[in-house]
Amino acid sequence: MVKWTDQERSTVRAVWEQINIDEVGPEALARVLIVYPWTERYFGSLGELFTASAVLNNAKVAAHGRVVLRALDEAVKNMDNIEDTYAALSQLHYEKLHVDPDNFRLLADCITITVACKLRSAMGPQVQATWQKFLSAVVDALQSQYH
Amino acid sequence: MSSLTAKDKETVKAFWAKMASKAQDIGADALNRMLIVYPQTKTYFSHWKDLSPGSAQVLKHGKTVMGGVEYAVTQLDDLKAGLLSLSELHAFTLRVDPANFKILSHNILVVMAITFPEDFTPEVHVCMDKFLASLALALAEKYR
Numbered sequence: 001m002v003k004w005t006d007q008e009r010s011t012v013r014a015v016w017e018q019i020n021i022d023e024v025g026p027e028a029l030a031r032v033l034i035v036y037p038w039t040e041r042y043f044g045s046l047g048e049l050f051t052a053s054a055v056l057n058n059a060k061v062a063a064h065g066r067v068v069l070r071a072l073d074e075a076v077k078n079m080d081n082i083e084d085t086y087a088a089l090s091q092l093h094y095e096k097l098h099v100d101p102d103n104f105r106l107l108a109d110c111i112t113i114t115v116a117c118k119l120r121s122a123m124g125p126q127v128q129a130t131w132q133k134f135l136s137a138v139v140d141a142l143q144s145q146y147h
Numbered sequence: 148m149s150s151l152t153a154k155d156k157e158t159v160k161a162f163w164a165k166m167a168s169k170a171q172d173i174g175a176d177a178l179n180r181m182l183i184v185y186p187q188t189k190t191y192f193s194h195w196k197d198l199s200p201g202s203a204q205v206l207k208h209g210k211t212v213m214g215g216v217e218y219a220v221t222q223l224d225d226l227k228a229g230l231l232s233l234s235e236l237h238a239f240t241l242r243v244d245p246a247n248f249k250i251l252s253h254n255i256l257v258v259m260a261i262t263f264p265e266d267f268t269p270e271v272h273v274c275m276d277k278f279l280a281s282l283a284l285a286l287a288e289k290y291r
Contacts, residue, residue: 027269030269031269034269034270034272034273035269035272035273035276052269052270052273055269056269109253112257113256113257113260113267113272114260116257116260116261116264117261117264117267118264119261120261120264121261123261125176125179125180125184125200126183128180128183128257129183129184132184
């Protein structure tokens, strides 16, 4: 289980408060599909993903981006128990979706970069460190039911 | 990993032109972030007295590293040949585990996003990521 200092908790919450889930979700998902195109293998049902502009204009990508960020909200609300909170999601990603967990790391990096664009200098190095520690915990939790 | 297409090279050069004047600050910020966010990277700098943000050594080294990246932008048509001596330096003298190139690249991308939020579109992001990955590969060429 991950240990958090009070400073880290308030940092994660402060970052989260500055994020508009409906903006960051779609953009982060679009970035992962554009920057790491092999991730498209998991999104056959989302329709046209062939070009960057197709991805950026795809309403289903945007909708799914929002779904992903709303799930991240659960992790923010349950920082001391991310593994249990995500147990069912982990099972889903392993047993039904068959996602290679390295892709969680790729999406996490795209989320960080999208958030960096929004927060700019408010994402100083310590904030980045804490935010990435949080996303690592989320990635580990998503991988926890893989066997 | 694939090599850069003509369009990739154009995009890299165009974005670099925008950031050239801020390159040194970006280098220092990226290096600083790497040392803080990935503390294991500090092991390569145990000979520095001061690893704190804004220290003269971090600033100077950020400048040096970005100088290397800037040089790589002029060698896009053959990064392996262009970066041969830098590769030998990293392989035989510095002996940096090449996994760290990816770590520094990530931090360079984060600082680019922070500095140019409007220009660092997903299309620019993928090109810069490919460029830095190709750079890292060229840098690792002489390792073994």
